[in-house]
Every structure is written in C-alpha cells, then in structure tokens.
Amino acid sequence: MSAPLLSIDDLTVEYRTARPVRAVDHVSIEIAPGEIFGLAGESGCGKSTLAYAVTRLLQPPAEIVGGAIRWTPDGADPLDVLGLDGRELRAFRWSEISMVFQGAMNALNPVHTVRSQIEDVFVDHRSGLSRTERRARAEELLATVGIDPRHLTSYPHELSGGMRQRVMIAIALALRPRLIVMDEPTTALDVVVQRTILDEIDRLRSELGFAVLFITHDLGLLLEISDRVGIMLSGRLVEQGSSRQIQDAPRHDYTQHLLRSFPSLRGDMPATGTRYVDREPERRPS
Numbered sequence: 001m002s003a004p005l006l007s008i009d010d011l012t013v014e015y016r017t018a019r020p021v022r023a024v025d026h027v028s029i030e031i032a033p034g035e036i037f038g039l040a041g042e043s044g045c046g047k048s049t050l051a052y053a054v055t056r057l058l059q060p061p062a063e064i065v066g067g068a069i070r071w072t073p074d075g076a077d078p079l080d081v082l083g084l085d086g087r088e089l090r091a092f093r094w095s096e097i098s099m100v101f102q103g104a105m106n107a108l109n110p111v112h113t114v115r116s117q118i119e120d121v122f123v124d125h126r127s128g129l130s131r132t133e134r135r136a137r138a139e140e141l142l143a144t145v146g147i148d149p150r151h152l153t154s155y156p157h158e159l160s161g162g163m164r165q166r167v168m169i170a171i172a173l174a175l176r177p178r179l180i181v182m183d184e185p186t187t188a189l190d191v192v193v194q195r196t197i198l199d200e201i202d203r204l205r206s207e208l209g210f211a212v213l214f215i216t217h218d219l220g221l222l223l224e225i226s227d228r229v230g231i232m233l234s235g236r237l238v239e240q241g242s243s244r245q246i247q248d249a250p251r252h253d254y255t256q257h258l259l260r261s262f263p264s265l266r267g268d269m270p271a272t273g274t275r276y277v278d279r280e281p282e283r284r285p286s
Ligand SMILES: Nc1ncnc2c1ncn2[C@@H]1O[C@H](COP(=O)(O)OP(=O)(O)OP(=O)(O)O)[C@@H](O)[C@H]1O
Pocket: 015, 017, 021, 022, 023, 041, 042, 043, 044, 045, 046, 047, 048, 049, 050, 061, 217
C-alpha cells in the first residue's frame, strides 16, 4: 500500500451513558489515496461511530477515550484530526473529507431547489466564486453523478430516492475532497438502483481519484466494491485484508460466518438460521 492518506491508530470511543458502551475498541486502519476501504459488521458493531469519529461529528455522550487520527495528504506533515479546532475543522470538512450518510437523501431540505442546496456548499466554503461560476459548477456536478442538469430547478420531492442520493453524492464531491466517508449510502434503495450508484461511485473514484471509507453490513456488496476490507465485531476490528484475501481465505470465525450469511458473488445460496456467538466474554470499559 502507498503511504496512507488517513491513519486511524488504536482508536477507542465510548458512549458515557448510565451503562457505558465501548462502541469502538482499539481500532487501527490505514487508507491510501484513491483506495476504497470497506468496513463490514452487523448492526451495532460500531461502524457508524467510527465514521462519525473520523469526520469529527461525534456528539456527547460519545467520547473519544484513546488513540489518534492522522491525515497526511501528498506526503505533507501529518495533521492531527482529533486536535483540529472549530475553524480548522470547517476548512477540513467537505474540502478534505466529505460524508454521505445512511438516509442522507432525506437530509435534503424539502423547500429548497437542488441548485440552491448544491450552491450552498460553494457559498459556505468558496466565497470567492461568482454566482455564474457557482451555477456552472452546480450544473457540472449534477452531470457528473448522471443527473440531467435541468433538475437543478427541481425540489427533492420531485426526484426519485436514487436521484436524491446522487444529489447527496454530488454535494459530497463539490469541493473535490480526497476522502469520502459513505455509511450505508445505498441501503435504502432497491437493488437495481443500488447497483447503478455503486458502479457510478467506482467510475467517479477512477476519474477523480478520491479515496472512500465505505461502510455497510452487506459483506457481499462490500467485497465487490472495495480494494481492502475490515471486519468489525463488538467494536473491535477482528480482521482486515484485501477483498480477494477476505473472500478466498478468511481467517476469523466471524468473517467466515458473515461470508456464509450472504449470497456469494457466484450466486450460491447463503446458509440460513445461523447466528454468530462471540466467544469472548462481554467487555466493559475499564
Ligand atoms: N447515542 C448513543 N448512546 C449510547 N449508545 C450508543 C449511542 N449510539 C450508538 N450507541 C451504541 O454504540 C454501539 C455501536 O453503534 P453504531 O451505531 O456505531 O453501530 P453500527 O455498526 O453503525 O450499527 P448500524 O449498522 O445499526 O448503524 C451500539 O452498541 C449502540 O447501541
């Protein structure tokens, strides 16, 4: 792997509730420029908490209790992501890392046109752009994600779910970030739309060269789209490797269980009715 763009090093996150939950437990991941790193694991294993930590969107009661996140674009000095203050974070988010979250399509404002929602990113982050330039960039972005620019004047309810999710991807691409964190970006869509959007993400990644942290509970899908894959179980990263290695020679029992639980890429039927039992005793935050 080339020098990492993002290094997550021994990260631990807890929810400080009456019964504290250690949602991310000493996780280390590196993502190279232009790489798609997929993170899989069943509901509640800590995937979204990790995504929120990387994008610095965690809110109390979540607390980062250990570890570091470093950002090293083009061999520059590493940036301590957890140490960024409000102003630095504003410059970092969207320009360097952007996000497409689960159900993001419903985050579009129903009373504003697609145009104004895309242009808002430029108003907020590229105040030097003229109105004409903003309009041209918004048009270009919609075309990039495969939507006819005449939809710039549409309101979200006039678009299908797949189109709304593409608009969210356009917004995430607006400032040409080096990494996009995608948390279940296509889960709410039917399989055909899901497939076209995934193909599109892959095409855009080849064209524009951004890296992706792609999160889903669907390991089959993840193996198709990712260069490397990490498997999470109860907050821990139990295995990581290339997609090929995870698919052909999974090492951890849980990875093998997950692989059996989904139809394989060759179309074999999944084993049904099995549930994985983590043999390690439940761990509590110390
Ligand atoms: N606000 C919160 N307060 C307390 N515990 C939380 C909170 N948010 C998440 N958790 C707990 O943290 C753990 C990890 O949750 P998280 O949402 O990160 O998992 P996930 O793998 O993304 O699940 P899903 O795929 O269902 O979104 C779970 O045990 C969850 O119950």
